[in-house]
Amino acid sequence: MKSFSFRDKIRYKLDAVMSRGTIALVASLFIAAALVIIIITATLIIINLRPKPNATNIEMLWTTFMHVYDPSQIAYDEGSWLYKGIIFLACLCGIFILSTLIGVLTTGFDTRLQELRKGKSIIIEKDHILILGWSDQIFSVINELIIANENQKKSCIAILADKDKVEMEDEIKLKVPERSSTKIVCRTGSPMDIRDLAIVSPERARSIILLPPDDAPNPDSYILKILLALINNPHRASKKFTIVAGMQQRRNLDVARIIAKDEAHLIPLDDIISQIISQTCRQPGLSLVYTELLDFGGDELYFKNEPKLAGKTFAEAMFCYETSCVIGLRKETGEIVLKPPMEHVISANDSIIAISKDDDTVIFSEPRAFKNENALVAAQSIPLKQSEKILILGWNDRAGKILRELEQYIQPGSRIVIITDNLSAETQIAEMQNEFSRAQPELHIGDITNRTLLDKIQCDTFDSIIVLSNCVHKSVQEADAETLITLVHLRDISEKALKPLSVVSEMLDDRNRELANITSTNDFIVSSKISSLILTQLSQNPELLPVFTDLFDADGSEIYLKSAANYIRPETEVDFQTVVEAARRHNEIAIGFKKAGDTSAKSVVINPSKYSPITFKNGDSIIIIAEN
Numbered sequence: 001m002k003s004f005s006f007r008d009k010i011r012y013k014l015d016a017v018m019s020r021g022t023i024a025l026v027a028s029l030f031i032a033a034a035l036v037i038i039i040i041t042a043t044l045i046i047i048n049l050r051p052k053p054n055a056t057n058i059e060m061l062w063t064t065f066m067h068v069y070d071p072s073q074i075a076y077d078e079g080s081w082l083y084k085g086i087i088f089l090a091c092l093c094g095i096f097i098l099s100t101l102i103g104v105l106t107t108g109f110d111t112r113l114q115e116l117r118k119g120k121s122i123i124i125e126k127d128h129i130l131i132l133g134w135s136d137q138i139f140s141v142i143n144e145l146i147i148a149n150e151n152q153k154k155s156c157i158a159i160l161a162d163k164d165k166v167e168m169e170d171e172i173k174l175k176v177p178e179r180s181s182t183k184i185v186c187r188t189g190s191p192m193d194i195r196d197l198a199i200v201s202p203e204r205a206r207s208i209i210l211l212p213p214d215d216a217p218n219p220d221s222y223i224l225k226i227l228l229a230l231i232n233n234p235h236r237a238s239k240k241f242t243i244v245a246g247m248q249q250r251r252n253l254d255v256a257r258i259i260a261k262d263e264a265h266l267i268p269l270d271d272i273i274s275q276i277i278s279q280t281c282r283q284p285g286l287s288l289v290y291t292e293l294l295d296f297g298g299d300e301l302y303f304k305n306e307p308k309l310a311g312k313t314f315a316e317a318m319f320c321y322e323t324s325c326v327i328g329l330r331k332e333t334g335e336i337v338l339k340p341p342m343e344h345v346i347s348a349n350d351s352i353i354a355i356s357k358d359d360d361t362v363i364f365s366e367p368r369a370f371k372n373e374n375a376l377v378a379a380q381s382i383p384l385k386q387s388e389k390i391l392i393l394g395w396n397d398r399a400g401k402i403l404r405e406l407e408q409y410i411q412p413g414s415r416i417v418i419i420t421d422n423l424s425a426e427t428q429i430a431e432m433q434n435e436f437s438r439a440q441p442e443l444h445i446g447d448i449t450n451r452t453l454l455d456k457i458q459c460d461t462f463d464s465i466i467v468l469s470n471c472v473h474k475s476v477q478e479a480d481a482e483t484l485i486t487l488v489h490l491r492d493i494s495e496k497a498l499k500p501l502s503v504v505s506e507m508l509d510d511r512n513r514e515l516a517n518i519t520s521t522n523d524f525i526v527s528s529k530i531s532s533l534i535l536t537q538l539s540q541n542p543e544l545l546p547v548f549t550d551l552f553d554a555d556g557s558e559i560y561l562k563s564a565a566n567y568i569r570p571e572t573e574v575d576f577q578t579v580v581e582a583a584r585r586h587n588e589i590a591i592g593f594k595k596a597g598d599t600s601a602k603s604v605v606i607n608p609s610k611y612s613p614i615t616f617k618n619g620d621s622i623i624i625i626a627e628n
Helices: 006-018 022-046 057-069 071-076 081-117 137-148 165-175 194-200 219-231 251-263 269-280 286-294 399-409 424-431 451-456 476-497 510-515 528-540 542-552 576-584
Strands: 129-132 155-161 182-188 207-210 243-247 264-268 300-305 325-330 336-338 351-356 389-393 415-420 442-445 464-467 503-506 523-526 558-563 573-575 589-594 604-606 613-615 621-626
Touching: 022 057, 022 081, 057 071, 057 081, 071 081, 129 137, 129 194, 137 155, 137 165, 137 182, 137 510, 137 528, 155 194, 165 182, 194 219, 207 219, 207 528, 219 243, 219 251, 243 251, 243 528, 251 264, 264 269, 264 528, 264 542, 269 286, 269 399, 269 503, 269 523, 269 528, 269 542, 286 528, 286 558, 286 604, 300 542, 325 589, 336 542, 389 399, 399 415, 399 424, 415 424, 424 442, 451 476, 464 476, 476 503, 476 510, 510 528, 528 542, 542 558, 573 576, 576 589, 576 621
Parallel strands: 129 155, 129 207, 155 182, 207 243, 243 264, 389 415, 389 464, 415 442, 464 503, 503 523
Antiparallel strands: 300 351, 325 336, 325 351, 558 621, 573 613, 589 604, 589 621
16 A cells, blocks of 8 residues: 655645635634744743843734734844844744735635626525526516516516526626616526526515527427426425416427426417417507507506496496406406406406506596497497408418418408428428318418519518518528518518508517518517517416417407497597497497507507597597407
8 A cells, every 4th residue: 555755645635725715725824824923932932032121921922923914023123133033034924924815815806706707696585587598588578577667666687597697797788778776687507407596596586487598409398397497396495486488389388287287377489479470460550459468668457356346247347447448357266257248247356357557557436428429330240351362471380370370360262372482381281271161271382582473473462461480491590581581572562552561570580670670550570579578477467378368369359450430430529438338339348449541659549548539530440359
């Protein structure tokens, strides 16, 4: 067996001490300084060398201490040269110890700064919004959360992502300049790692938003792993989480619900985006209605319990709020119903669902008399929209769902034309042939950026146009560039034909959406921002999930823009309360209106005051919630 020298053992001990960090090194230096002071003092006492003839042992100890920690004291020493020599040795030891101590402290401080830059320190917050993951969606989410928290004195958004902390902070400063009173804290770590999750205190968070990375090969798997890390954490508190996440594939929703049970509120993003595209392409201006309801910059959906409504019917409740639109109920059983029967009697424990500026603007008030009830058009069945011509440019995995959604809305005899250079579209359409009875899709293979092809099919003859991002075989930027080129051609065709085109286009990168320069309510770009808005709304109020599901689903109550002439006589001044009554007689709920001839965002008004005067002209629309 090999034997080690005393020197090797000392070196090993020193290495062990130095590896323990700054505190251990500082403690070792103080011990070394104490030993030097004791040894020097003991030597001077033994050989009886004192700075003063009558100096006590305590005074000699103090003198040595001062020379070790302040070597400049040697300039004032008196006594024999032997005394000065021994004290000089103490000063040399002090210089070595002090310089080493300064170096250790400086290194330790720098190391601590580097540790802080790594973002590994624990967040001590309560009721914060926690975002797990990083993608381009995060900036839209943060912006909306800041607006939502404007009425709070202090709020915090915590972010945990597998990304450098400083890089995250720099990007947020660049893209989210206005923070109001909201504090944003970033930490570096894997959201799928239980130990890293502990850094951001998920058990103390008000709600948790899950965002898969943009380059994740399987976003749903990423979400499922985070759910497992949160739910199965052996050290988690008994408090239930409020988790909000979007799943790409509906089939993965069941797995996620098995894992998280009632702690996660999950939305099928692909299905909802497909539903929004299919609805907005047929109703110019509907896009702004959705944006108004989903973002926190205008009016949103709120729940409010009002005992004064007990015993009143739902129809009566619609007229009891001057600055809010009542659109549904949360019954005392917990069931959420959008547009219940007008004769339904409200109980004391029921809560209304209202569109309002804020939760404190849902204020009960006694209804007034109608301003001009004679202006109401007699209730009659509104004719259904005739057969339509819809053009779909491009193809991706969402296209099949859009076709299925359109099948539920369009009338028999309609025509759907698809143009794409994606050869897989032919196979997918063939597999769905039996699902279409109202319109058989017509497929043409071609490049949607080819102006000659666009002119040949006469785009201006179609009632609505959908431009899908070709993200199957192309990168995000390539697909968005193709969409932008197609939009430029379509706008030029519109200008030359002197006819506005109803265009719904899909953009993957929100920065490219801004490049499209949307100036018309007929030109709506669906991007990751839509899903960000939905996730943010649910993070503030998870009970909105069934409301959104009903609004977007063709089987429930949806939002429609219908001709105002079906409800109110043109060129007659009324108040919005009268409009609500006109819609009620059709078993519908009026929530706003859209002025014809104006293509700006101001043309759409959501939740006007019940007593605001309005005069409708031919071509104006009323925004209503109805079943068809």
